[in-house]
Amino acid sequence: MSATLSPTKAAAALRTAARVSAESLLVLLMAGVALWVLGRMWSVVWPLVVGLILTTLTWPPARFLRRHGWPPALAAAVVTVSFVLAVAGIVALIAVPVASQSGELSQGAVEGVQRLREWAAGPPLNIGADEISGALDTAMARVQDSIGSMVTAVATGVGTVFNGVVTAFLALFLMFFFLKDGPRFVPWLTRQLPGRLAVDVPIVAERSWDTLGAFVRSQAFVGLLDAVLIGVGLWILDVPLVLPLAVLTFVSAFVPIVGALFAGLVAVLIALVSNGLTDALIVLAIIVVVQQVEGNVFQPMIQSRGLGLHAAVVLLAVTLGGSLAGIVGSLLAVPVAALIAVFWNYLREQLGDEGPDQDPDEADAPVAVMS
Template identity: 50%
Template sequence: MLGWVFGKLWVVLLPVILGLLFATVLWPPTRFLRRHGWPPALAAAVVLLAFLGLLGGLIAVIAPQVADQVTELADQAADGLEQVQQWLQGPPFNLDQEQIGRYVDQAINSVQSNASNIAGYAATGATAVGNGLLNLLLALLLAFFFIKDGPRWVPWLAAQTGPRAAPHVAALSQKTWSTLSEFIKQQALVGFVDALFIGIGLWIFDVPLVIPLAVLTFFGAFIPIIGAFVAGAFAVLIALVDEGFTVALIIFGIVLLVQQIEGNVLQPIIQGRGFNLHSAVVILAVTAGSSLAGIIGAFLSVPVAALIAVVYRYTRDVFDGRHPEVAGDGTHTRVSGDDEGAVLTRASGTPG
């Protein structure tokens, strides 16, 4: 029933969730400014504008490179198709020109027969892009209010839940926020390491679109396992089109080596400080999220799974009599949040 309700309210929940993820990134600099006497609204506005400026600068750096090199890559792709055609004409396939032409004609006829479906997919894609931009705008607006008024949330929520539930609500709110923050920090570190070393490998072998591929690798890290695979496949494909099979094989080896070091060395070290989900759970979560909500679902699947795990573990500990976030006398819990100090929420529901 909860799944059905969330599905109906997804258009509202998605900007909220994205806004929370943005807030985890924007809160540390906002907290720094507030500690130095900046008003909450001004600190939140300055940090948000700086964040937008950083994204705009990144796009300004990437776009000219893609525009300059995409034509060259298209020409090289055409040359690559001609090489594939010549390869098919030799052993072991031994296809003649007429057979290859017939297969190409069949492919063209198939595309033409499905032209209406393709147009529908294009229209759906354009609608999805428009909805994505709208959700992004709403998420940024919500992130502004989250980082401006966020420290007031836990005392207010605890005051609405009554004296028995207030300590647990405050503790669980802090644990879920810490989990989201830890996820962003972990995946940003993993993405930076992957992008740095894979980008160096691409630069050494003179593969084009180094910066766009490095940025794609960085953001691919936020979709664990699947994102790294897709980003690595793009890097290998570009290397194959531009530099040939040998360089593509070397880039494949570099990508594989970096991902093995990340998965077997870096991930265990950084995940020891935060939540820990088994790789099978991560794969199932990404698969379920992508099938339910596409790319956005794949991106949000792991943090949502981690939050579910946090709620489950906390509830299990409460039933077992173990809830260290709540004081031994059951009267209060200390929750870190506001920059003026920790927020003390009493069991009576009154913010301390």
């Protein structure tokens, strides 16, 4: 005999489904409103994000100086000035050797492209001149589209180059104040929030800071790994400008997709101009192998360990972020996913049977209390 459907249970199930659907729609609506407000405030949010990322890189030396008796303002000023000088030195390290050989490189680049077209036109490829020109036009169009999308994404809410420069200076000033006054943030936040929020929000803030630091350190390690491996390959092949190319590879690791493409293209082009087609193909093979191993093995493993995320979650987050917000979305997807995981884990602790974990070490982050 078939079971009879209970009208009471069916009605209760429908009511539950309707309530869950309505609550889910409300959450999605609020998330959409929050993203809209974030987009309207992007000219302020973007330098704040950049300032926080820079602070995670510069906090360890600032913490070292503070622990050895330096005043907070002096330690923050010394670290900020040192950081600016280091960035200027890196730019000079790349620009000066390239500028000194710019004439030879530009002339050789034209010859290298012509040599590549002649090689492609001969056996075994036998590609016609029209097909080569069409392929080059298509490739240039794609590169221009990628660069355009990157510039548009980074400059959302800024609008002009002048505002972009102002944003960079604002990020540096924010980094200075984060280094100087960061340890007083949690006590101040505790005094401003009422009731239970005075306990929950500072804990989540401290854990979020630790997570952001883990992300930046993992990106720096991955970039250093790429720079060392590719730099060694270029050095073995006796390609000129090895050190600038290695530095460019490290810096470009912080810009997903386009950064690796640009750094690899520059290395292959210089190898083609200086060493010929064979070495250029070897350099291309080295870059492809390193990028594949780094992108599919080391980066997911390092980020999953440092951020507490599974490697598959890291890959999916980058894909989703890139599809939603382009280059900036790819750059911020992993830390945003990690911060969401921090909030979710803390919420599970509060809703579970066991109490929350003990607060993290307060001396390890600028948002924590320091003795």
